[in-house]
Amino acid sequence: MQRIRKGDEVIVTTGKYKGTKGTVTARVDERQILVEGVNVVKKAVRPNPMINQPGGIVDKTMPIDQSNVMLFNPASKKGERVSFKIVDGKKVRVFKDGSVVGAKA
Template sequence: MQKLIKGDDVIVIAGKDKGKRGKISAVIFDEKKGDKFLVSGINLVKKNQKPNPQAGVQGGIIEKEAPIAVSNVAIFNPETNKGDRVGFKVEDGKKVRIFKSTKKVIGE
């Protein structure tokens, strides 16, 4: 079971977007470079896009989300309004994720 999954509300704890919040929109697994997340509205970069009339793509400078390292984000705990660590607990025969600080189940 992954500690952070798609749809989790996270807060950036390091880098140029420190303190910003967003939802995980994609998880990128890479054994060599390390796992990364695409977080909505975080780590925006400008990309020069060439026009492609066949695909109907307009050219110009576009802003898109770049992947951010797993170590630079923490799950957001709405109870404490801070980033938190994730732990695991077996509840009714099922493994569930919990916030380390409050011991509450994530997603309830």
């Protein structure tokens, strides 16, 4: 089970985008994730008439390593570490302050 999943709100802890909040849009592999608005690069794209795609320069979101982000805790308004705990017979993610990830407060 992954500590960071698609749809989670995360905050970047290191690098050029430090302090930026964003939503995880996809997991690329075990270590890499795509975060909305983070690590955006310009990419030159050739036109493709088969799919009616114009050429030009487009913005593309590149993957970032999951070790460079922390899950955002809305209760404390900052990034926190996550552990796992068995609650009511289910394995759930729990912030280090004790609150369950995704629980409505």
